[in-house]
Amino acid sequence: MIRFDQVTKSFDHEGTSFKAVNQVDLEVQKGEIFGVIGFSGAGKSTLVRLVNQLERPSSGKVLIDGQDMSQVSSGKLRSIRRGIGMIFQHFNLLETKTVFHNVAFPLTLAGAPKRKVKERVNEILEFVGLSDRANHYPDQLSGGQKQRVGIARALATSPSILLCDEATSALDPETTKSILNLLKKVRDEYNITILIITHEMNVIKEICDRVAVMEDGKVVEAGSIFNLFSQPKHPTTQKFVQTVMNDEIPKSILDQVETRYIYRVTFTDGSASQPVLSNVAKQFDLEVNVLYGQITELQDSPFGNLIVEFQGDDDEIQRALEYIKQQVIIQEVKSDGR
Numbered sequence: 001m002i003r004f005d006q007v008t009k010s011f012d013h014e015g016t017s018f019k020a021v022n023q024v025d026l027e028v029q030k031g032e033i034f035g036v037i038g039f040s041g042a043g044k045s046t047l048v049r050l051v052n053q054l055e056r057p058s059s060g061k062v063l064i065d066g067q068d069m070s071q072v073s074s075g076k077l078r079s080i081r082r083g084i085g086m087i088f089q090h091f092n093l094l095e096t097k098t099v100f101h102n103v104a105f106p107l108t109l110a111g112a113p114k115r116k117v118k119e120r121v122n123e124i125l126e127f128v129g130l131s132d133r134a135n136h137y138p139d140q141l142s143g144g145q146k147q148r149v150g151i152a153r154a155l156a157t158s159p160s161i162l163l164c165d166e167a168t169s170a171l172d173p174e175t176t177k178s179i180l181n182l183l184k185k186v187r188d189e190y191n192i193t194i195l196i197i198t199h200e201m202n203v204i205k206e207i208c209d210r211v212a213v214m215e216d217g218k219v220v221e222a223g224s225i226f227n228l229f230s231q232p233k234h235p236t237t238q239k240f241v242q243t244v245m246n247d248e249i250p251k252s253i254l255d256q257v258e259t260r261y262i263y264r265v266t267f268t269d270g271s272a273s274q275p276v277l278s279n280v281a282k283q284f285d286l287e288v289n290v291l292y293g294q295i296t297e298l299q300d301s302p303f304g305n306l307i308v309e310f311q312g313d314d315d316e317i318q319r320a321l322e323y324i325k326q327q328v329i330i331q332e333v334k335s336d337g338r
């Protein structure tokens with residue numbers, strides 16, 4: 001549905017050319033919630049602005065439903081743009097207009113008749129839970145309510161794509177959660193493709209199906225949430241994962257452990273590590289101790305790491321490791337003393 005094909009966007013500054021987006025290949029499927037994460041300056045905003053052609057690629061193609069955006073007529077581009085909604089970190093509401101008129105704005109702009117506008121605005125305000133705030137002004141609303149208005153405005157013209165540029169970065173954690181739940185509802189009920197850019201791994205973890213990690217204009221790693229969280233390969237991905245899954249074994253615990261065999265066992269979708277470990281304890285002549293761990297939820301399934309130590313005969317431990325490897329992800333933390 002959205003395809004970046006070798007897309008580069010360069011900016012010229014004081015005689016030098018700078019690639020804000022550098023040869024990006026990505027495909028976002030219809031109805032998917034796709035996250036793009038990266039530190040400040042990685043090129044996320046530029047990437048998202050390439051989707052609705054607020055920026056034009058210097059080279060490569062951006063395709064929406066198979067259509068090369070650089071090849072369409074200006075009339076066609078306007079109609080494609082109406083099918084792409086966008087929400088922003090600072091909401092970008094019209095302060096002098098009521099909630100109703102903020103949401104009505106894109107419909108009025110598109111020339112919709114008054115009766116249709118009223119019907120659609122009321123419907124969408126109900127969807128975002130703000131029917132009782134229709135006559136309020138933005139400065140009478142909380143941050144979370146303002147973003148609900150932003151979402152309602154973006155949805156007013158019934159888009160098929162919703163772009164979210166740091167949409168929860170100005171909100172507290174509770175409000176962030178409620179906005180993310182609303183975005184999930186947008187996807188589930190309207191089958192809208194959602195492209196989220198953020199610097200917060202929590203946002204990715206909460207609602208995305210797949211994620212791309214950006215650095216210096218490039219996508220350094222991309223994949224399903226499970227793959228990225230369970231086996232992050234690039235150092236930047238590893239840093240982001242650690243912000244929500246701190247699985248570094250505390251030094252105080254490591255110092256107390258005398259054994260040589262310490263491993264990280266990772267829970268992934270459908271793999272229940274705990275039964276595997278109790279089977280190991282039953283089937284092999286060794287002791288298994290859980291030293292540390294953190295289990296969370298990823299897309300409604302348990303996910304996390306357990307740091308375990310094995311005590312026993314070397315050969316028996318090797319046999320047990322072979323058995324475990326066939327069932328779950330296991331990585332060595334320490335196996336050779338200090």
Ligand SMILES: Nc1ncnc2c1ncn2[C@@H]1O[C@H](COP(=O)(O)OP(=O)(O)OP(=O)(O)O)[C@@H](O)[C@H]1O
Nearest residue numbers: 011012013020038039040041042043044045046047
């Ligand atoms: N119009 C522009 N002209 C010149 N340079 C630009 C322009 N837009 C973006 N850049 C540069 O491109 C790089 C990527 O910027 P971009 O805003 O896409 O990154 P980002 O990952 O969204 O960062 P942030 O999270 O801070 O917004 C930055 O170094 C920025 O200064």
